[in-house]
Amino acid sequence: MVMVSLFAGVGTFLLIPLISLSGLTEATVKLSLLTPLTEALREHPPAASLGIVLSAYTVVMLGQFALQRTVTIRNVRLMNRFGEDVRLETYRGIMNAEWPFFLRKKKTDLTNALSAELARVIHGTFLVLQVAASSVFMFIQIGLAFWLAPGVTGFVLACGTILAVFSSRYIKKAKALGGQSSSLAQAYLSEITDQLNGMKEIKSNNLIASRWDGYQKLVKKMTTESMGYIQIKSGSDFLYKAASTLFISAFLYVSATMFHAKLDQLLIVVIIFARLWPIFTGLQASLQQLASALPAFVSVTELQEECRRASERLDANAGKIALTYGVECRDVSFRYAGDNGARALEEVNLFIPANGMTAVVGRSGAGKSTLIDVLMGLIRPQRGQVLIDGRQLDQADIQALRNSISYVPQDPYLFSGTMRENFMLAQPNATEADLWEALEFASAAPFVRKLPEGLDTQIGDRGIRLSGGERQRLVLARAILRKPSILIMDEATSALDSENETNIQSALEALKGTMTVIVIAHRFSTIRSADQVVVLDEGRIVQCGSFVQLAEETGGLFQVLLGNQRKLAM
Structure with a gap:
């Protein structure tokens, strides 16, 4: 970027002998550095001198353009490399997060972070590079301009400083709108995902009108937010252009009428102003866009930090567990974050023998799914222990356990x-x-x-x-x-007809002795062959035994649930 700025500065300097050689005006602007060059050119015919200067100017400008192309490609390569790294880091962080993390977060918020928010962050990176490059270019150009014409340069800097003070409010507004854009993008993605996932329910229940109203209101909010940003951007553009016109017009008028400046002096003023002013305005525009992207950067950074705090430390090279004895829960208790009521699991003591079939039943909300999540290592009990073949399950064993499990939701x-x-x-x-x-x-x-x-x-x-x-x-x-060593089925035959259900039950019975099967059941007809049935109620195990044994326990919850199913089947 330094070389690009120097080439641009040399190009500006070459305009001075070009003006002098043009013959349009008497040269009154003199620079000691350029004196030998101008004197040497005057020894040649005017046409030849003009050709030499124009050729040099063309070479310098082409060099600047070539370097600028190289810098642009390099910046885009850096932006893409950063974008690849931040995408992979964010995705890896999400994938390595513990299961409770996903219970707290909305899927659409994560999808929005991985798509729209990351795109804004990557664009913000490009803007940072652009601001850095523009700043280097600006300081070098200012230094060369001061050497060329300190008075004019000082005037341009003063005008730019005044505008920067007045335009700071545009940056604050752009940042605020950037936050609104993040919130609306999350809401929009959530809305369309919900509607597309529930399209069958929407059409079959004739909910199109109500869903249309909600979608229309959200789209109008997004349009309003977009127009707000355009108004800010166009307002700042108008301010810069109007101010530049007023400043240069006033300066030229005062210089010509009051100080009787020569034409070549005025041309130098115009050239320096034309070189420096776009730098100020471009830098200000980039800062506005950067302020708008800042909320996305904050959002992604917070998500990455949250993922790091919730990260599971798993062994990628873990093998499988060949279950030979069984799985045991000792005094296991668990309560979900933010739930001030009863525990999802309360002092659960359970032994699941290897290579047998264990069924877990109970009312809705009894803790069946929570128990399965504990057994799969998705959540860790806040009290108690889980043992695999008599050995306590710790973080280092989670990956091996999951390699040994197949889960059917x-x-x-x-x-x-x-x-x-x-x-x-x-x-x-x-x-x-x-x-x-x-x-x-x-x-x-x-x-x-x-x-x-x-x-x-x-x-x-x-x-x-x-x-x-x-x-x-x-x-x-x-x-x-x-x-797998352990097959976990969460009412995995609920949508099957009786023939296929019978076939699968026969196949599961054939697995006995070769695989540990754990079944969450709502239809008790699917668990008659289970080696043991565990009955949960309000997070506690209230019954445990064979199907026949529990069916005969008078007043037991299992008998009540079984009786209700028989009534429904009649």
């Missing part, structure tokens, strides 16, 4: 792409035979074979092109493909 999740791609994400080394074996286990092979493209069928966002039962079977097949 109640709401089955499939990634956008093909069925094959979903399976290969779970087990990159799986063979074609492995895929079809897992599909057979989950009773998914028949419907997959009927598809024209088979495993290479595109399933759409979250598997939207498939029925609920088909999604559940594919997710179960993906879980089995990992060949």
Whole structure:
């Protein structure tokens, strides 16, 4: 950037002999440095001297433009490198955060941070480079201009300082609008994500009008915010242009009428003003844009810091746990942050034997999902211990535990792409035979074979092109493909017809002795073959035993829940 500024300064100096040689006016502006050059040029014919000066000016300016191109490419390369680093760092921080972090944050806020906010941060980085380059350019140009014409340069600096004082309010307003832009971007992304995810409910319940009203109000707010920024930017642009016109006109008028300045002197004034004034205005405009992007930088920085505080310290090279004895909870208690009521889990004591099937039942809100999250290492108990094969589970074992678990949620999740791609994400080394074996286990092979493209069928966002039962079977097949030590199913057969449910129950029974199966069940017909049934109520274990044993316990919660299901089935 220094070389670019020097080339630009030399170009300005060459205009002085150019004016002198033009013959348009008598040269009254003299510089000792340029005297030998002008004297040497006068020994040549005017046309030759003019050609020499113009050639030198052309070479200098082309050199400046070439250097400027190099600087621009370098700055963009630095910006892209920084953008890549900050994107990866933010994403890695989010992925390494503990599960409670995701319970506190809205998904759309994280999506907005990874997209719109990071884009503003990266653009802000470009603006920082631009401001730095402009500052270097400005100081060098000011130094050369002072040497050339200190009076004129001082006048331009005074005008620029006055404008900077008056325009500081524009920077403050731009920063405030930048904060509003971040909030509106989060709200907008949240609104469209909710509406697109709930489109079936919106259309089937005829909620289009109400959702349209909410969306329309949000879009109008965004339009108002955008117009506010344009008004600030156009207002500052008008101020700079109007001020420059008034200043230069007044200065030229006073110089010509009161001090009888010569034409070449006035031309030098115009040249210096034309060189320095755009630097001031460009720097001020960059500062406004930088102030607008500052809230995004603060937001991303706070998110990164929050992720660091919530980071899990996992061993990337951890293997798998071959469960041989079982999983045990000793006096485990847990309460979610901000929940001042009863604990989600209260002094839970439970032993889950290896290679058997354990069912967990209870009313809604009893703590079933929280217990599963504790067993998977997603949340750590605030009191008590979790033991794997008699050894306390600590942070260093979490990765190995998760490598050994396959989890099938109640709401089955499939990634956008093909069925094959979903399976290969779970087990990159799986063979074609492995895929079809897992599909057979989950009773998914028949419907997959009927598809024209088979495993290479595109399933759409979250598997939207498939029925609920088909999604559940594919997710179960993906879980089995990992060949886990522990299979956890959260009502994973709720969307299946009776035939497929029976097939899967038979397959699960066949796993006994080879895999530990933990099932959260709402339909008790799916857990009759369980080795033990655990009944939770208000975060406590109130019953534990075989299905038959609990069904016969008079007055027990399990018997009540079982009776309610039998009534509903009638």
